[in-house]
Amino acid sequence: WTLVYIESVTNDLAQNIASPAVVSPRIRRPGHEPPEAVIVDAHRTVTTPVRAEFHGAPPSAITQADERSNESEEFSTSILNESEEFSTSTLSKASMESKRSEPSPFTDVVAHTALGWFRFKNSFLRKHIVDEEKAPAYAERVNSSLYSPFVKASFYESAYFETKNRRPLEKLQRAQSMAEVFREAVAMYGPESCLGFRPVIDTVEERQSDNKIFKKLKLAAYRFHSYEDIDNLVTLYGKGLRMLGVKPRQNVVLLAETRLEWMCVAQALFRQNMPIVTLYSTLGDEGIIHGIRETEASVVITTRELLERLHQAFAGLPQLEHIIYMEVMDGPSPRAIEGKNLMSLFELRRNAKFSMVDFKDEPPTPDDVAILMYTSGSTGAPKAVILTHRNMLAAARGLGEIFEKLRVRPKDDVYIAYLPLAHVLELNCEILAILYGVKIGYSSAATLTDSSTGLAKNTEGDCTLLKPTIMAAVPLVLDRVKKSVLEKAAAKSSTARRVLELAVEDSVRRYKAGQVSSSSSSCR
Structure with a gap:
């Protein structure tokens, strides 16, 4: 009873x-x-x-x-x-x-x-x-x-809103380009955390039951760069590209997985009015070469892993002059490619930092091309979708309305980035997170949770450490x-x-x- x-x-x-x-x-x-x-x-x-x-x-x-x-x-x-x-x-x-x-x-x-x-x-x-x-x-x-x-x-x-000046959606509605959006974010949140990553402590080889060996990562805790730090990197990358002879409205290929350097380089290209050619890193060699040839790009920015994979293919592209790779700490230098200027992002920054030559930024107009975004090529050769700054701003404003309804809060909210930045959804989500003062922690599908296959034993997943409050998701995840x-x-x-x-x-x-x-x- x-x-x-x-x-x-x-x-x-x-x-x-x-x-x-x-x-x-x-x-x-x-x-x-x-x-x-x-x-x-x-x-x-x-x-x-x-x-x-x-x-x-x-x-x-x-x-x-x-x-x-x-x-x-x-x-x-x-x-x-x-x-x-x-x-x-x-x-x-x-x-x-x-x-x-x-x-x-x-x-x-x-x-x-x-x-x-x-x-x-x-x-x-x-x-x-x-x-x-x-x-x-x-x-x-x-x-x-x-x-x-x-x-x-x-x-x-x-x-x-902490101050009357922090009205992100209003600033987005007045902006004329994606470069202006980032400048507004830096002005609002200068010393606050912006983009973060997990340094690699070690790479461990683990043998599976079928005798296959997989490389797994031991990762440290997240480290964040402030808005001001990211703005300095963006300035150096833009200046370094101008020193290589890249001019405004000249296409630059960005071929890499989702990571902090991808966003920094993208913001530099926006600021210098250089259209970004995005290609999925999962594309086959033929699809990647097709995109580079079709856009007549003379500069490719990629990762060291993809550089090794595409070494021979890059050598066969006569219009390709400069290959810039995202370095890996304590890793060996990549093999040279005959007839190509090969350099790391670190070298690009260093050259720009110590150069006495100054270049004036080229502010893009709303109708300038911001991105040539290639499809995944599931029905044939990848196809480029032309997105102007006006297109990108319109998409961002629509997403901004959702951020407003969700009452996204500066400092308290955290965004976890793991979907491909070569897709417009992830790119727009990250741009809005930056504008709203939401710090972004970079991740991958292989390190997202404690049980993810890319992590070594006793290594916590990215979600466990970052404790995100916002993420873009797909059914598989x-x-x-x-x-x-x-x-x-x-x-x-x-x-x-x-x-x-x-x-x-x-x-x-x-x-x-x-x-x-x-x-x-x-x-x-």
């Missing part, structure tokens, strides 16, 4: 506390009508004019709750890393049930009680705990649906994440698995109701 009574109470608690009606004021902008509140519960959606006010406590009341209840909230969401982030698209109750037997009534009671208690505790503390010193941190999350009932809609204008989550779930207790299921169900409910996840650590 005690269990029956507890179950009835906790079920009511889960329904009324874990899934409360939520009042979300739409943000009022100057010159617009008063905000509305959208009241959403499990059965109805009602829109009614209402002005949200503080309920007897300043914003800091909720902030202190964040700090004090963070540990308990993390417990319910960190049972499995990244579970809630991908729950709306990759996890479902059915998939979880396939990995376990039906939970006992007692397990269900404990799980409901735990989840209900965490949510009730956090909700109560957000209302009643006050700490004036914590107010600024709270301001960055005023639009989350669990916070908004207690916040004035007009508070967003002064709290979300989401399937890998789902598999990893389900494998970890199978090793947990029945109570832990049940709490995960409840979190998944709640996330799906919120997604169907049109609500963004309230967790500050959710991957968007």
